Amino acid sequence: MNWLINNWPLVLQLGVQHIRLSITPIVLGFVIAIPLGWLAYRFTLTRGLLLTIAGLLYTIPSLAMFVILPPLLGISFLSEINLTIALTIYAVAIMSRSVADALTSVDPAIRQSATAVGFGSWRRFWSVEFPLAGPVILAGLRVAAVSTISLVTVGILIGVDSLGYLFTNGSQRRIVLEILAGVVGVMIIALIVDFLLVRLGRVLMPWVPRQSRSFGRNQRQLAMEASS
Amino acid sequence: MTLFAQAFAWIFSPDRLTGSTSLPSLVGQHLFFTLVSVVIAAVIAVPAGYLIGHTGRGREIAVGISGAARALPSFGLILLLVILIGVTRKSEAAYIAFVLLAIPSILAGAYAGIEAVDRRVVDAARAVGMTEWQILMRVEIPLGLPLLIGGLRAATLQVVATVTLAAYIGLGGLGLPIIAGLALRRFDQMLGAAIVIVVLALLLDGAFALLERLVVPRGVTAGRTKDVRTASSRRRAVMGTPIEEGNG
Numbered sequence: 001m002n003w004l005i006n007n008w009p010l011v012l013q014l015g016v017q018h019i020r021l022s023i024t025p026i027v028l029g030f031v032i033a034i035p036l037g038w039l040a041y042r043f044t045l046t047r048g049l050l051l052t053i054a055g056l057l058y059t060i061p062s063l064a065m066f067v068i069l070p071p072l073l074g075i076s077f078l079s080e081i082n083l084t085i086a087l088t089i090y091a092v093a094i095m096s097r098s099v100a101d102a103l104t105s106v107d108p109a110i111r112q113s114a115t116a117v118g119f120g121s122w123r124r125f126w127s128v129e130f131p132l133a134g135p136v137i138l139a140g141l142r143v144a145a146v147s148t149i150s151l152v153t154v155g156i157l158i159g160v161d162s163l164g165y166l167f168t169n170g171s172q173r174r175i176v177l178e179i180l181a182g183v184v185g186v187m188i189i190a191l192i193v194d195f196l197l198v199r200l201g202r203v204l205m206p207w208v209p210r211q212s213r214s215f216g217r218n219q220r221q222l223a224m225e226a227s228s
Numbered sequence: 229m230t231l232f233a234q235a236f237a238w239i240f241s242p243d244r245l246t247g248s249t250s251l252p253s254l255v256g257q258h259l260f261f262t263l264v265s266v267v268i269a270a271v272i273a274v275p276a277g278y279l280i281g282h283t284g285r286g287r288e289i290a291v292g293i294s295g296a297a298r299a300l301p302s303f304g305l306i307l308l309l310v311i312l313i314g315v316t317r318k319s320e321a322a323y324i325a326f327v328l329l330a331i332p333s334i335l336a337g338a339y340a341g342i343e344a345v346d347r348r349v350v351d352a353a354r355a356v357g358m359t360e361w362q363i364l365m366r367v368e369i370p371l372g373l374p375l376l377i378g379g380l381r382a383a384t385l386q387v388v389a390t391v392t393l394a395a396y397i398g399l400g401g402l403g404l405p406i407i408a409g410l411a412l413r414r415f416d417q418m419l420g421a422a423i424v425i426v427v428l429a430l431l432l433d434g435a436f437a438l439l440e441r442l443v444v445p446r447g448v449t450a451g452r453t454k455d456v457r458t459a460s461s462r463r464r465a466v467m468g469t470p471i472e473e474g475n476g
Contacts, residue, residue, distance in 0.1 A: 059433045060426050061389035063406055067422035071231040077415070146298045153301040154393065157410070164303065171307040171397070179311060183304040190299035 003177045011166070015185050018162040022149045022189070024084050029091025029144055036092065037099020037137075038125070051097055058093040062086065062154045078159040087151055091144040098140020102133035135208050138201045142194055149190045153182070163189075235419035249404060254421075255428065258401040261391045262432075265326035266334075266384050273331045274376070277338025281372070282364050290339050297332035302390045305329065310397050322394045329390055330383035337379015341372025373443040381436035388429050402428065 004011070040050040060068075065086045070077040073085065106129050114128040130137075153164030163182045170178030201208075238244070244251040280286045305328065309321040345368050353367045395403025405421035408414075 056430060056433070059385055059429045061385075061392045061429060063389075063392045063403060064422035064425040064429075067406055067418045068426065071415075071419060143298065146295075150299055150301045153303050156303075157393075157396070157407075164301070167301070167304045167307045168396075171311065174311060176308070176311050179304060179308045183301060183308055186301045186304065187296070187299045194295075194299075 003175050004181055007178070007181075011163075011181050011185060014161060014163050014165055014182075015189065018149070018152055018164075018186070019189060021080070021083065021152045021155065021160065021162050022087075022145075022193070025087035025091050025148050026141075026145045028084075028088045029095055029148070030141055032088070032092045033095030033099050033140075034130075036096040038103060040096060040100035041103035047100065051100065054093040054096050057089055062090075062151055063157060065089070066154070066158050080155075080160050082158055083152070083155040083160045087148050090151065091148055094144040094147065095137075095140045098143070099133070099137055102136030102140070103129055105136055106132045131205065134205045135201070138197065138205075142197050145193050145197060146190045149193060150186060153186060231415060231419055234416035235423055238416045238420035239424060249400075251424065254400065254402050254404060255424065258388070258391050258425075258428065261322070261326065261394075261399070261401060262384060262387045265323055265387050266330050266380065268323070269327045269330035269383060270334050270380065272327070273334035274338045277335045277376075277379075278342060278364065278369070280335075281339040281342025282360070282368060287339070287343075290335055294332040294336045297329070300329070302329050302386070303393045303396070306390065306394050306397060318397050319399060322391075322397065322399050325394075326387045326390055330387050333382040333386060334376075334379045337376045337382070338372070340379070341375035342368045343372075344375060345371045370445050371448065373445075374440050377436060377440045377443055381433065381440070384432055384436065385429060388425070388432065392425055 036050055036054075039046045041047065066082055067077070069075065069082055069086055070079075075081050075085070110132065111124070111129065114124045119128060152160075152162045153167060155162055156164035156168050163185045166178050166182030166185070170176070170182065239251065277290070280290050302325070306322055306325040309325050310318045313321040313324070342364075349367060349371070350363060353363045358366065391399070391401045392403035392406070395401055395407045402421050402425045406418045409418035409421070
């Protein structure tokens with residue numbers, strides 16, 4: 001316990017840094033995934049193409065991604081931007097599929113009703129399809145958020161400090177508690193962010209019944225995980 | 229782009245075929261770690277997933293495990309287990325980490341595969357007199373196989389990625405040239421190894437994708453139609469005839 005008592009400020013500081021590093025990829029991924037997911041949902045050609053590319057990108061192990069991106073993009077290997085871009089790619093890969101699935105899951109009758117009462121495609125998307133697709137998009141966002149938070153730790157291998165610092169430092173100094181603090185810290189941040197996203201979903205989508213939503217979400221989450 | 233040329237030069241250099249860290253042996257190590265871990269994880273997770281899927285009990289546990297596992301940082305888990313179990317037995321520690329990381333996806337695949345089977349099909353099987361065991365073996369498992377393979381696919385890719393990170397503790401595998409190159413600032417070596425890892429991951433992913441299609445029972449493929457939802461809605465919108473009022 002001594003290590004934790006003495007190094008409490010360090011853990012806290014790294015935790016804050018960790019959250020900061022996680023937010024950009026999650027937000028960027030969400031923003032980029034919406035138009036891509038729409039493209040994948042709307043046209044058969046782009047659906048196959050985009051979802052295949054997303055699937056392949058998601059397949060690339062993180063360490064390999066960190067090494068391949070810099071020469072492709074002309075950025076520095078040991079840099080925060082490298083980590084941010086790599087994690088954004090993963091987040092986009094996860095979320096564009098769930099946005100496409102979510103839009104497909106909207107009842108066609110509702111879509112037609114919206115068209116029938118005179119909604120143009122832009123307004124229909126934002127005020128009918130997007131909100132109704134919300135619960136499934138949220139499920140994808142939660143998966144992307146949690147895996148991003150977990151992946152930020154690998155950034156320590158390219159010199160970006162996060163809670164992952166406690167892993168390598170603790171490993172070198174052979175302090176079990178230090179590594180454990182890092183692992184638990186990451187899981188706590190992931191849990192809190194996940195919880196906040198669920199709350200945000202309840203505030204933004206009050207029409208979704210609680211019980212059935214958690215049921216559908218769990219099932220879909222499992223199915224998604226199995227197929228990703 | 230010259231760096232990519234150097235990376236390919238590194239991959240195809242004759243030096244890669246010699247020594248204890250030759251490229252083929254690193255690939256072999258990487259595949260061996262992956263295969264053994266996924267098989268051990270499957271032996272544990274598939275029966276458990278089938279039990280949960282068939283009985284419907286313990287679903288919340290399965291969901292909880294797969295949710296929590298995603299938050300578990302794999303790199304931290306390896307380093308933690310190595311220190312806890314002992315540096316002298318680091319490969320055992322790494323195996324435990326790989327197996328732990330592979331279990332949730334396989335469990336989810338096995339469980340979701342059975343869960344996804346239409347309840348009416350199961351009821352029909354029960355109605356024609358199949359025992360619970362027959363229902364599981366002849367109906368639920370074959371129909372759920374594609375999702376199980378999907379789970380194995382996710383688990384395999386997860387382990388391939390984690391084995392790469394395990395080079396940090398000196399386990400070998402294709403992460404080794406990257407970790408070693410990092411210290412030596414040998415970018416050709418790092419990029420070359422990264423390319424090999426990506427190719428390996430994509431090949432494994434492709435093999436599983438193929439397998440996923442092959443295991444779909446023939447009866448299911450025969451009855452399958454194209455994406456009904458999107459196709460039919462559009463046609464209805466265009467071809468729908470107006471209701472004629474007052475003529476009935």
